Amino acid sequence: MLRVVRIQDLAISRGERSLFSGFNLQVEPGEAVALTGRNGAGKTSLLRAVAGLLRPEAGEISFGDTEPETARAEQLHMVGHHDGLKSTRTAWEELRFQTLWTGGSEVSARDAAQIMDLKRLVELEVRRLSAGQRRRLALARLAASPRSLWLLDEPMAPLDAGHRAAFGAVMAGHLARGGMIMAAVHDPLPVPCRTVEVGA
Amino acid sequence: MSAFLILLRRELALAWGKGGGPLLALAFYAGVVTLLPMAAGRAPEKLAAVAPGIAWLALALAALLSLERLFERDYEDGALDLLALGPASLEAVAVAKCLAQWLASGAPLALAAPVAALALGADPKIIPLLVLCALAGGLAFAFLGGLGASLALGSRRGGLLVAVIVLPLYVPPVIFGAGALAALSADLPWTAGLWLMLAYCTAAVALSPLAMAAACRNALD
Numbered sequence: 375m376l377r378v379v380r381i382q383d384l385a386i387s388r389g390e391r392s393l394f395s396g397f398n399l400q401v402e403p404g405e406a407v408a409l410t411g412r413n414g415a416g417k418t419s420l421l422r423a424v425a426g427l428l429r430p431e432a433g434e435i436s437f438g439d440t441e442p443e444t445a446r447a448e449q450l451h452m453v454g455h456h457d458g459l460k461s462t463r464t465a466w467e468e469l470r471f472q473t474l475w476t477g478g479s480e481v482s483a484r485d486a487a488q489i490m491d492l493k494r495l496v497e498l499e500v501r502r503l504s505a506g507q508r509r510r511l512a513l514a515r516l517a518a519s520p521r522s523l524w525l526l527d528e529p530m531a532p533l534d535a536g537h538r539a540a541f542g543a544v545m546a547g548h549l550a551r552g553g554m555i556m557a558a559v560h561d562p563l564p565v566p567c568r569t570v571e572v573g574a
Numbered sequence: 575m576s577a578f579l580i581l582l583r584r585e586l587a588l589a590w591g592k593g594g595g596p597l598l599a600l601a602f603y604a605g606v607v608t609l610l611p612m613a614a615g616r617a618p619e620k621l622a623a624v625a626p627g628i629a630w631l632a633l634a635l636a637a638l639l640s641l642e643r644l645f646e647r648d649y650e651d652g653a654l655d656l657l658a659l660g661p662a663s664l665e666a667v668a669v670a671k672c673l674a675q676w677l678a679s680g681a682p683l684a685l686a687a688p689v690a691a692l693a694l695g696a697d698p699k700i701i702p703l704l705v706l707c708a709l710a711g712g713l714a715f716a717f718l719g720g721l722g723a724s725l726a727l728g729s730r731r732g733g734l735l736v737a738v739i740v741l742p743l744y745v746p747p748v749i750f751g752a753g754a755l756a757a758l759s760a761d762l763p764w765t766a767g768l769w770l771m772l773a774y775c776t777a778a779v780a781l782s783p784l785a786m787a788a789a790c791r792n793a794l795d
Contacts, residue, residue: 427658427794447661456652462591474580475660 376449376522377438378402379554384433386419393419394573406555406567415573417558418454421525424556425452448477454527457512461501465492465511468500478519486518489544491537505532517544524548526557538564577661578670585674596682599636603683606632607690618695625694626704626755629687633708634744636683637715642733644671644723649793658794668786672720680712697759707751707771714775718743721782724789746774
């Protein structure tokens with residue numbers, strides 16, 4: 375379990391353009407942070423920097439007494455615009471792989487499919503799924519393999535009202551167990567959260 | 575099941591899957607092996623002399639076929655993010671991908687190579703060496719190909735770029751392998767060529783994952 379996520383004096387630039395600098399944020403267990411900001415403000419880049427996929431211009435991102443490499447290999451989930459699902463494989467094959475890869479088990483993958491209302495879809499090829507169904511499939515690995523920090527990029531944009539509520543319950547459960555959530559959103563999150571504006 | 579095996583299983587399923595896989599590579603191989611003699615001339619004794627070389631060179635070309643998608647599809651659909659956040663290092667991810675590529679196309683091609691060589695009239699005594707060269711060389715082709723594929727990440731016309739990067743790297747194993755095969759069919763000492771090729775393959779397998787991981791990190795940034 376991660377005890378804290380601490381972002382200090384972070385600066386990110388893409389190419390020649392500086393997105394933001396001097397960004398500070400601390401996330402504690404059980405806390406959700408909604409990252410808001412105009413399009414192109416750097417919300418996605420911030421999440422990718424926390425995930426270690428993007429090298430920041432300056433500043434530091436630390437995870438308490440856990441080494442960043444360990445945190446990223448074992449304690450961090452990221453679900454973004456690109457869901458990483460292979461269109462020619464079945465939903466179950468993809469969910470099973472993503473779950474096992476992130477440290478869950480086949481049983482937990484099955485439970486997650488139940489929770490995310492995917493039971494009837496698991497035999498279908500991913501390309502047969504709608505945008506909302508694909509997103510639910512990508513989000514299912516959050517429930518299937520326990521990792522402390524969830525980095526979500528517009529997680530609920532394609533979901534309908536019923537499934538937004540269901541995913542809200544999954545997020546609430548994660549926070550209750552001491553998990554942390556950082557989510558880039560335009561709509562409000564369905565859980566109590568702190569709102570931080572990026573690139574203000 | 576270890577993370578590496580989980581990933582290898584997925585990569586194999588993708589490499590065997592629709593729109594590619596061993597059948598396509600074998601069909602391409604058969605095409606090249608049929609086409610080259612038509613250009614080289616059809617006199618049987620002439621063909622028999624170049625048969626090992628043709629069977630060997632066509633392997634290198636067939637190995638290029640499905641390389642473009644090796645990293646590109648995971649990069650485009652975001653799966654590379656997921657792979658980077660997994661329990662295995664990106665170096666191990668690169669090894670799994672190249673190994674799966676080899677199992678799905680290099681190894682089947684190595685079994686087809688003797689058939690092609692015999693059909694062209696090569697001396698049957700070179701067959702064991704040809705299979706060995708094809709297996710080891712195929713491994714080098716897969717890893718060097720993966721290197722090219724990772725360097726071409728994110729560029730348009732990636733397929734051509736991969737070929738341009740990779741073909742020069744294929745030169746040493748092609749030379750050493752063909753040299754060993756030609757020497758054996760001419761009853762000359764042939765082991766030096768084989769050892770040099772195996773050494774090159776070992777170096778390719780050992781070093782290219784480092785470069786592939788670095789190229790992937792760079793592409794994700």
